[in-house]
Amino acid sequence: MEFAEYFPVWNKLTAVQQNRISGGVLSRTVRKGALIHNAGMDCTGLLLVRSGRLRAYILSEEGREITIYRLFERDLCLFSASCVMRSIQFDITVEAETDTDLWIIPADIYKKIMEESAPVANYTNEIMASRFSEVMWLIEQIMWKSLDKRVAAFLLEEASIEGTRQLKITHETVANHLGTHREVITRMLRYFQGENMVKLKRGGIEILDERKLEALNGG
């Protein structure tokens, strides 16, 4: 079963536990933009990315968004299965950023195995610690870093993920990642364009001067 290869503690499971997971896990293909989990859904299950990319974000009452973390190949999303731990007292939304293949591990199956298996519980701990580190990084960004640096960092990250300087991304999308308004991003990008760091195009942003963006981000 291919799943086993993507689940690092598979060999530490008993045969019974392996069978329980094999029998319960669902394989799904979702299209770019698909909503996989939101606050209204009960407990979707743990999401394990086989290929593609997911984005986890939170929403304000007014509908503003901010990206909390992104999930790439082999990443596991715990918080779409908040019912596995009673202390998870927040809601996230998860959507596909690209066409994505994933496995869904039902929450009740995972919860039962985690309760009896120290390796699975410790694996879960490491995943949570890793997300925690990303969220602490985000707080530092929001608190201590000005928006021009955050926009520069985001454009560089996008270019690195997509492997191109031609970003097919709207100002709205940038705003939703960074938790701000579209108008604010448009103003910032126009300033970047004035400084010859980017070129704004129909339906996208071209990075012209990576080093200048890096200097801004690091400065």
Added chain:
Amino acid sequence: MEFAEYFPVWNKLTAVQQNRISGGVLSRTVRKGALIHNAGMDCTGLLLVRSGRLRAYILSEEGREITIYRLFERDLCLFSASCVMRSIQFDITVEAETDTDLWIIPADIYKKIMEESAPVANYTNEIMASRFSEVMWLIEQIMWKSLDKRVAAFLLEEASIEGTRQLKITHETVANHLGTHREVITRMLRYFQGENMVKLKRGGIEILDERKLEALNGG
């Protein structure tokens, strides 16, 4: 041993594990204001509060602070023992907000037991999930809530923790909790005073109108 009473999974440990903890745990009394852990310290150990109150915060390069969470009686601090998990990739500072009695569980002892015991690993998971929920709440506050509401909420929280409307707290302290500058807090508190919500005193803030602060916070 009194420690056992404060450690919820004590009865799920083997006799050998219980002895290892009993033999390693340190009992400490620290004074108000004492620094218990910071980024420069290697791995202080897990802190279990017997009585008193701790504050965990992060620092910017310029020395600005923001409170991440507070720890009360029976709370356990994991992140002062970041060496127990390799995925903990951030640093916090922990100081005593009041005179505090605590136990320090050495990180290596805890780590070894967590690796072999599913109940301890799951207990650790619940603690991390609970801190994660506090941090997500903090992000929502920072992102979507204006500062007047956050100051009102903080004053009400202080009054509730201390059991008095006479808060012995400086503007600097409020600023350090909320991640802003003292001048900004002073301006806000003067506005609150103008609205008859608080009275500013030498070395403190008196809450005059709890309901008005609650309305501001909730509104």
